[in-house]
Amino acid sequence: MIRVAGREHPWRTGMTVADLLRETEDAHDCPVVRVNDHYISRPNYETTPIPDEADVFFITMIAGG
């Protein structure tokens, strides 16, 4: 089980950030996802696994700097 923005979400072996976004409504345009202490950018979604028990947050990145 992982937590996505504080809500529980089922986890499976090999689950990537891209997999999670496909399973989550309204998160597909999110350019950055935080998995625990790591900030994952869209180009790396397909190759970044999510560990079990992870805390995941969607970052909208409207501004910066």
Added chain:
Amino acid sequence: MSGYDLKLVQTFKYQRPAIDKGYAHQTLYVDLSSLEIAAKPVTPTMKDVFIGGKGFDLWLLWNAVNPTTRWNDPENAVCIACGPLGGTPAYPGSGKSIAATLSPLTGTVIDSNVGGYFGPYLKFSGFDAVEIQGKSEREVIVYVDGIDQTVQVFAATGLPEDAYQLSDVLTGHFAQGKPRNISVVSAGPGAKNTFFGCLNFSWYDPKRQRARYKQAGRGGVGTVFADKGLKALVARWDAGISVETNQPADRERLKKVAKLHSKEIVELDPKQNEMARIGTTHIVTIMNDHDLLPTHNFRFGSHREAPNLGQAVFRKLFDPGYDGCWMGCTVACSHGVRDFTPLTGPYRGRKVFVDGPEYETIAGCGSLLGIFDPHTVIELNFYCDAYGLDTISVGTSTAFAMECFELGLITTAHTGGLQLYFGNRAAALDIVHQMARGESFGRLVGQGVRRMKSIFAEEFGADPRILDDIGMESKGLEFSEYVTKESLAQQGGYGLALKGPQHDEAWLIFLDMVHNLMPTFEKKAEALHWFPMFRTWFSLCGLCKLPWNDIVPEDNKSTAEPAKVMKHVQWYAAYFSSVTGRESAPDDLIRMSEAVYNFQRIFNLRMGLGRREHDTLPYRAVGPVTDLEYESRAERYDKQLTDTHRVDITGKGTAEKVALLRTFREQQYETLKNAVYQRRGWTADGIPTLSTVKRLGIDFPEVVALLKANGVTA
């Protein structure tokens, strides 16, 4: 420390006015030549049109200088203002000072928004702004004591040169046992010997028992400060500040809206950017992943070693604890590194506390120089602050020199033997030490990219065309740290920025390139209208820009205009209304900014800038300059040529494709300028029209005369 002497040379006693709805209703004038000190009234026009903060600075500066004033003339003024909302401890990001002057780099107005306690302390002492003119032949301290209702000027001898020691000594000297009551503004030796000196604004950190610093970095305001013979500006006020101190028009409404925004940040920042823990360092790897992190003088947007400079590293290096640069701010992003030991310079081998680094410093003094070692970045950060140097201009200027060295445009004969190749950490540090001493090649780099281009071409025989293409400055100011090649909107954000290419006016890369929210020229022009207007408004009011759109409500994406984060804008309108009593809606905030923004554009025109020809960019900000850059992203550029521009690239070499792409991209930028000028109510030459200035209430006789003298007739 002993051995210094402060000799009182002038005293001005005043009756401190009661703060009323966020205003003191007077400004402080100090002439360092004559030692005249006076209080000037804030007029109704100043409040109605210029609001406060940067707006007040601009109006004071406009009246202080004339079209031929140069940065180092006595009549040039350093103006520092708070704003009507500044000094509110309950609302996040409400302690900003805004500094403005005529820049040594651009020749026109530069403004810088900075944390620390000075602006609020100045206001509560009885002055919405301070305007410092003239020049002193000896170094002086100007001391504003709001508690004793006295302004004093001291001739100073024997004080430390660097900002860290200086602020520490002056905090101790004036504190009367309460160091939190003191804020010091100071420059440093680098400010004296370069054109991009910054100002350090202090606040006292009771937990760490030391003065902390934020920097008004851009455009050389510290250089002007130092040139005036001003060693430091000190304010003293009682740190026991509450929401009552601003005497808001509606205290309960203020408390309510402040609580909403503060609580939201406490709840959402840990789920989003973690700025209270890692500052802006999270941006490093995100920019790198999206090919936007400048490396090697903006040649490229990513590097495999960039994670060495990312948040995962600084999360471990930052000293944990509360790091708000103003009281009660819940963003609290001003982190620092404790017990850092520099390897070079006067602090070599001694443990110091380093305030920073933030994203811009990491990129400018790290990846931009091909340096991916966090220790070196921290050391560069430390010495830039201690010497009073802008880390952005230091980074961008040094990177330019490094690329010129690698291209063979300059050699060790010019650099004094420095092997100035990318990644040479020792050379980068040497350059900074040389800047501070005003010696050797560092003295030349300290003049900034625009002057280096002239010197390299005229004295060293370098090809001026390549220098213009790779010298990352516009209007004379060095670029801040984002790669803009693939974001036309951000090219506009830099090229059309009033002060030069600084991201605080318009940061549109993600909205444009990643979110694709502005696919047409018109939509980009619209964003280049509203985004700078919101950002301007924060500097009118004494606020930080970060709480607006760096931490966003969880339901923001389902709102009508997610890019504007309208929930927060509505809160800001309520905030302004509750303090000033001037009932305002979100659209009113835009109108306030528009008046000041257009006035600044006209100020530029008065100083010889402010036309279409000045809104130019070096080609590297627009597209690939060299074959190497093109080939590194050949698939992307080939696709654009074939799919977007319908070019048959069969049989074409890289150089030919570089030239073709350049033609298309430069045309696009000019088309964007047309769209932006039209949206802003400017002529095709980029000058506000008479109807625009009339609509905004800035049709002062001298403004109208200036526009007519520049051929504007309608």
